[in-house]
Amino acid sequence: xxxxxxxxxxxxxxxxxxxxxxxxxxxxxxxxxxxxxxxxxxxxxxxxxxxxxxxxxxxxxxxxxxxxxxxxxxxxxxxxxxxxxxxxxxxxxxxxxxxxxxxxxxxxxxxxxxxxxxxxxxxxxxxxxxxxxxxxxxxxxxxxxxxxxxxxxxxxxxxxxxxxxxxxxxxxxxxxxxxxxxxxxxxxxxxxxxxxxxxxxxxxxxxxxxxxxxxxxxxxxxxxxxxxxxxxxxxxxxxxxxxxxxxxxxxxxxxxxxxxxxxxxxxxxxxxxxxxxxxxxxxxxxxxxxxxxxxxxxxxxxxxxxxxxxxxxxxxxxxxxxxxxxxxxxxxxxxxxxxxxxxxxxxxxxxxxxxxxxxxxxxxxxxxxxxxxxxxxxxxxxxxxxxxxxxxxxxxxxxxxxxxxxxxxxxxxxxxxxxxxxxxxxxxxxxxxxxxxxxxxxxxxxxxxxxxxxxxxxxxxxxxxxxxxxxxxxxxxxxxxxxxxxxxxxxxxxxxxxxxxxxxxxxxxxxxxxxxxxxxxxxxxxxxxxxxxxxxxxxxxxxxxxx
Amino acid sequence: xxxxxxxxxxxxxxxxxxxxxxxxxxxxxxxxxxxxxxxxxxxxxxxxxxxxxxxxxxxxxxxxxxxxxxxxxxxxxxxxxxxxxxxxxxxxxxxxxxxxxxxxxxxxxxxxxxxxxxxxxxxxxxxxxxxxxxxxxxxxxxxxxxxxxxxxxxxxxxxxxxxxxxxxxxxxxxxxxxxxxxxxxxxxxxxxxxxxxxxxxxxxxxxxxxxxxxxxxxxxxxxxxxxxxxxxxxxxxxxxxxxxxxxxxxxxxxxxxxxxxxxxxxxxxxxxxxxxxxxxxxxxxxxxxxxxxxxxxxxxxxxxxxxxx
Numbered sequence: 001x002x003x004x005x006x007x008x009x010x011x012x013x014x015x016x017x018x019x020x021x022x023x024x025x026x027x028x029x030x031x032x033x034x035x036x037x038x039x040x041x042x043x044x045x046x047x048x049x050x051x052x053x054x055x056x057x058x059x060x061x062x063x064x065x066x067x068x069x070x071x072x073x074x075x076x077x078x079x080x081x082x083x084x085x086x087x088x089x090x091x092x093x094x095x096x097x098x099x100x101x102x103x104x105x106x107x108x109x110x111x112x113x114x115x116x117x118x119x120x121x122x123x124x125x126x127x128x129x130x131x132x133x134x135x136x137x138x139x140x141x142x143x144x145x146x147x148x149x150x151x152x153x154x155x156x157x158x159x160x161x162x163x164x165x166x167x168x169x170x171x172x173x174x175x176x177x178x179x180x181x182x183x184x185x186x187x188x189x190x191x192x193x194x195x196x197x198x199x200x201x202x203x204x205x206x207x208x209x210x211x212x213x214x215x216x217x218x219x220x221x222x223x224x225x226x227x228x229x230x231x232x233x234x235x236x237x238x239x240x241x242x243x244x245x246x247x248x249x250x251x252x253x254x255x256x257x258x259x260x261x262x263x264x265x266x267x268x269x270x271x272x273x274x275x276x277x278x279x280x281x282x283x284x285x286x287x288x289x290x291x292x293x294x295x296x297x298x299x300x301x302x303x304x305x306x307x308x309x310x311x312x313x314x315x316x317x318x319x320x321x322x323x324x325x326x327x328x329x330x331x332x333x334x335x336x337x338x339x340x341x342x343x344x345x346x347x348x349x350x351x352x353x354x355x356x357x358x359x360x361x362x363x364x365x366x367x368x369x370x371x372x373x374x375x376x377x378x379x380x381x382x383x384x385x386x387x388x389x390x391x392x393x394x395x396x397x398x399x400x401x402x403x404x405x406x407x408x409x410x411x412x413x414x415x416x417x418x419x420x421x422x423x424x425x426x427x428x429x430x431x432x433x434x435x436x437x438x439x440x441x442x443x444x445x446x447x448x449x450x451x452x453x454x455x456x457x458x459x460x461x462x463x464x465x466x467x468x469x470x471x472x473x474x475x476x477x478x479x480x481x482x483x484x485x486x487x488x489x490x491x492x493x494x495x496x497x498x499x500x501x502x503x504x505x506x507x508x509x510x511x512x513x514x515x516x517x518x519x520x521x522x523x524x525x526x527x528x529x530x531x532x533x534x535x536x537x538x539x540x541x542x543x544x545x546x547x
Numbered sequence: 548x549x550x551x552x553x554x555x556x557x558x559x560x561x562x563x564x565x566x567x568x569x570x571x572x573x574x575x576x577x578x579x580x581x582x583x584x585x586x587x588x589x590x591x592x593x594x595x596x597x598x599x600x601x602x603x604x605x606x607x608x609x610x611x612x613x614x615x616x617x618x619x620x621x622x623x624x625x626x627x628x629x630x631x632x633x634x635x636x637x638x639x640x641x642x643x644x645x646x647x648x649x650x651x652x653x654x655x656x657x658x659x660x661x662x663x664x665x666x667x668x669x670x671x672x673x674x675x676x677x678x679x680x681x682x683x684x685x686x687x688x689x690x691x692x693x694x695x696x697x698x699x700x701x702x703x704x705x706x707x708x709x710x711x712x713x714x715x716x717x718x719x720x721x722x723x724x725x726x727x728x729x730x731x732x733x734x735x736x737x738x739x740x741x742x743x744x745x746x747x748x749x750x751x752x753x754x755x756x757x758x759x760x761x762x763x764x765x766x767x768x769x770x771x772x773x774x775x776x777x778x779x780x781x782x783x784x785x786x787x788x789x790x791x792x793x794x795x796x797x798x799x800x801x802x803x804x805x806x807x808x809x810x811x812x813x814x815x816x817x818x819x820x821x822x823x824x825x826x827x828x829x830x831x832x833x834x835x836x837x838x839x840x841x842x843x844x845x846x847x848x849x850x851x852x853x854x855x856x
Contacts, residue, residue, distance in 0.1 A: 075728050147725050153702065154685040158651070158727055242703025248686055249701070283593070288606045313688065313723075314699045315706050318636045322629045329621040336617045337610070339580060344609065346587040348599040353592075361584065368580045372573040375621070379628030382566050384635065385695045388688060388723040452566070453552050454692025456723045459731035463719065 016520035018421065033118035034521055039104035039419075041125050046092050046100065047488070049132060053087035054484060056080045061443075061477040067464045074460035078145040079161065081458060085148025086166060087139075090173045091132055093400055094262060097269035098215075099124070099180055101411045102208050104419055106184065108512035108519060109202050111193025111528045116186040120179050127176035134169030138162040147458060149259075150226075152240035152251040156233040164233055167226045174219045174226075177265075181215030184208055193511065195530035199293070202510055202534045203286065206293040207272025210300035214261045214268075218304070222258035225251065252314055256307035264303040267399055268296055270367075270407030271338055274360045277414055278345050280508045281357035285535040287344030288337075295334035302331040312383045321380055328378035335371050339364060354506070355429035359410030362437045366402025370395060373448065391451025394444045402440050409436070409487060416491065417501030421518040424494045428486065435483040442476025509536065555693040555714040555739060561631055562695035568627065572620060635696070638709035642677035643670070646758075646841040649700045650683040651726060652733040657841055661761065662752040666735030668720065670712055671745035677709040679806050679844075683837050688724035691737050699724055705807045712739040762846025765839055769831065783828070784821045790851025795822040804851075806844055813840065 019036045022028070029037055059080050063071040071077050103121065107114055115121050138144060144161035146154055155163050188209050192201070228239045229251070238244025240251040279286045286292060308316060308324030342364055351357070373395040376382045386392060409432075416424050446469040455466045462470070504513040511528055512519075554560045590597055645668070646657040656668050670676045680689055682702040689708060690697040693716075698708040722733035740748065756764075766772050774783035789804045797820040802808050811818055813835065816828035835843070 069731075074731060078725075078728065078730070145728065151686060151725070154725070154727060158685050160728075242701075248703075282591070288610050291606075291610045312632075313697050315701055315704070318633055321632065325629055325632075326625050329625045332621065333614060333617050337614055340609075340613045343580065343583050343587065344606065346584070346591065349587070349591045350593040350599075351588055351591050353588075361588065364584060365581060368577065372576055375573070375624060376566065376569045379565060379569060379624050380632030381562050381628045381630075381635070381695075382569060383628075384632065384697050385562055385566070385692070387697060388690070454690070454719060454721065456690065456721045456731075458725040461731045463734075 016522065016525060018518040019521045020518050022521040033122050035103050035107050035115050035121055038121050038125050039100050042099040042103060045129060045132060046096055049087050049091035053084050053092060056084035058477065058481055060084060061474040064470045065474050067462050067467050069461040077460040079143035082144045082147050083139050086135060089148055090170050093266040093404055094177060096408050097273060097411060098208060098211055101415060102269060105415060105512055106187060106208060108515060108523055109205055109510055110191050111196060111511045111524060112191035113523050115183050116190055117183050120183055124176045124179040127172055131169045131173035131176060134172060135166055138165035138169065149255065150229060152248045156229060157241055164230050167230055171223055171226045174223045177215045177219050181212035184212040193528050193530055200530055200533055203275035203292055204272035207268045207296045210296040211265050211268045214265050214300050218258045218261040221254060225254040249314060249316060252311055256310045260307040260310065261303045264299055266404050268299060270404045273407040273411040274363050277356045277360040277410055278342050279535040279537055280506050281352045281354060282346050282349030283537050284345055284349035285537055288341040291337055292341050295337045298334040299331060302327060306331050309378060312380055313387050325378055325380050332371060332374060339368055355426060355433050356410045356414035358430055358433040359406050362433065363403055363406045363410065366398050366406060370398030370403055373398065386451055388457055389451035390447040390455050390457055393457050394447035394451060397444045417505045418512060418517050420495055421501055422494045422498030423501050424498060425490050428490050432483055432486040435479060439476050439479030439483050443473050443480050446472045553693045553714065555712055555716060555718055557711045557713055559695045565627055565631060569624060638677045638707065639675045642675040642709055644677050644679060647678050647680040647689060648683060648837045649687040652729040654735050657758065659758050659845060660749055661757045662749055668737045669745060669748050670737065670739055671742045672712050672715050672739050675709055675711045677707060680706050680708065681837055685726050686724050687722045687726050690721045690723035691718055693718035697723055705810055715739045715741060758842050758845035759849045762842035765842055766846055769835060784824055786847050787850050790848040796820060797822045809844055809847055810840060
């Protein structure tokens with residue numbers, strides 16, 4: 001495109017109202033098929049679920065300050081950790097990055113005007129809300145006492161809570177997931193701008209693609225499992241309960257066949273976000289682009305064959321365990337490749353420390369910790385000691401909270417100017433990022449030790465020798481709570497008082513930064529043409545930040 | 548407050564070596580990652596004057612080297628962990644066999660001599676102990692951190708676990724699989740005692756008959772003896788010498804008559820029919836409880852021993 005044509009296109013784009021100004025009624029939001037508005041609807045919903053789940057976590061940590069349990073009853077405690085798990089897994093971590101950041105940014109990154117199926121996108125959100133209402137209703141009606149894993153036969157024959165209602169919610173949320181996955185896959189195949197070949201796609205798109213494939217292939221298995229569970233509970237059809245002639249291990253196989261790949265649904269988008277942020281703030285092209293891209297695909301594929309590592313002490317055959325152990329080590333290799341490539345990207349860069357970069361650097365450290373402790377759990381004999389203890393809790397919170405939630409906040413800050421049209425306050429955002437890192441480590445590092453020493457998970461009370469480590473963990477949780485409330489406050493503030501964001505505050509190269517902040521409803525008046533790779537950053541001479 | 552866990556079984560030290568090895572590898576990788584991260588972040592901060600030099604980096608060779616190195620280290624850890632794990636599936640033949648029945652929210656142990664106890668398990672030091680475990684309701688998990696052993700206890704089937712305690716003392720026993728309201732109260736202790744003391748303990752606690760004697764009585768009471776004794780009225784396979792021996796099945800395959808097989812044959816006789824016998828036995832599922840099953844098993848096992856198995 002010539003400069004003259006570019007300027008003309010810019011004028012045309014600027015003449016368009018931004019997507020935020022394109023209708024102000026409630027109806028114009030609730031019935032919008034604009035991917036950007038739907039992303040905002042999602043963002044509001046998952047924020048509600050995040051703080052509900054977080055409140056449950058706060059009460060869990062409060063209970064564990066004293067060995068007898070500070071909360072009066074074990075029953076209440078059990079319901080709290082079940083609520084925490086269900087809300088955080090299905091209503092925050094699984095959707096978080098794809099349906100908010102992904103929904104908003106993916107079409108912009110591709111140079112498209114919307115997702116392939118805008119109405120399906122809106123339907124996804126309504127399904128998600130319906131699912132959320134079912135689950136929250138179950139929780140407020142008294143909750144469930146099965147944990148988020150719904151293990152049989154505890155969940156069908158022996159549970160006292162509203163398991164069927166909660167399971168119905170998760171079942172519906174699954175359809176929302178499948179619809180989003182399908183929408184993303186078709187969009188990435190069909191709506192790329194001219195010249196935007198697969199190897200010119202930002203890594204975030206590769207990771208969303210891998211995530212979507214897992215969503216579409218794995219979620220139906222969860223749906224089947226939950227339907228069978230409900231059938232068994234209501235009609236006493238024996239599938240999993242041995243008293244009815246069923247097999248409880250079958251439930252675990254089916255549950256983890258979904259829920260392990262689901263772990264990658266949760267973390268892959270985070271890996272994508274970090275691969276976006278690091279080149280921008282290191283002013284350097286991404287090291288080993290093709291390896292990073294294919295590592296996402298490798299994780300998605302191998303991730304389907306490691307579910308048995310949740311069952312090393314469950315009574316599955318020893319041979320199966322050995323095989324699953326080997327595959328679990330294998331799936332860790334592509335993750336390691338990504339970490340090494342991020343380090344390679346930092347080498348000889350011009351590194352800046354804006355809040356998104358602090359989150360990304362924190363992510364590298366915490367994700368590496370989480371990954372390495374995963375090796376302990378993949379090594380069979382070590383898993384025997386550590387399985388179902390606080391070591392496991394610490395491990396997956398390092399990946400899910402240290403990794404994924406950091407990536408979500410990194411993404412939120414990085415794209416906030418584009419999404420809201422406002423700048424967030426930089427210094428307080430950096431402080432929140434640091435506080436999150438400190439609070440997180442203080443909360444979860446002691447849990448590794450607790451686990452090795454043998455403290456089982458899901459215990460309302462515990463032997464007194466575990467108290468010190470539990471108190472440290474709870475102290476960390478209170479820091480973490482403050483750190484999570486800070487962005488809620490200052491990002492809300494910035495919506496009203498933040499300075500206006502320029503189109504491209506980070507001087508980044510992605511197509512999304514060629515649109516105004518916030519973008520027009522149609523994204524691009526003139527479809528952009530892509531002529532080069534995604535991360536061709538200036539390295540030594542051009543340093544637009546210092547200009 | 549203590550930051551170390553007693554190593555009270557032969558297996559514990561080996562597991563700790565493995566965990567130590569994993570920790571060493573992790574620390575090395577963390578040192579590398581955090582070291583490089585901090586070094587680059589300081590050296591290549593945006594306002595640092597350091598000369599970046601030639602930026603045309605050949606990435607392929609790096610990619611291959613670190614992928615290969617990672618794979619190699621992982622392979623080693625995998626083999627190490629698996630060897631120890633598989634060993635836990637091979638109990639020695641001279642192990643003291645104790646039956647564990649779990650239910651919401653208690654552990655019940657039954658000894659061959661008829662001794663029974665709740666939420667406590669007495670075992671002799673330096674002798675292998677094999678636990679045959681089942682649950683009456685939901686899934687539980689038998690976990691003794693000091694021994695580094697853990698195994699789910701499932702309803703409707705037997706799971707076995709073995710260890711060789713090598714340090715007298717009292718250790719935590721936890722239920723590690725969430726099992727409902729009082730999960731955290733499903734705890735107990737394992738008491739490891741010198742052999743002489745253990746024999747004394749057995750002597751003062753074994754008031755009822757041994758499991759074999761009880762099983763022998765039940766064998767008649769449930770009507771098993773009508774067919775399975777010699778000269779029974781119905782043609783049924785003899786149980787003498789059965790335990791531990793291979794059994795040819797009607798579908799042409801062969802199974803070993805272990806606890807799990809015998810249990811399944813009592814509760815679900817049609818599942819694995821012995822070759823050349825008609826399936827006429829009724830199911831005893833819901834008729835014989837876990838406690839009685841344990842006694843019958845002990846009795847049938849004793850029939851095997853008498854005939855030299």
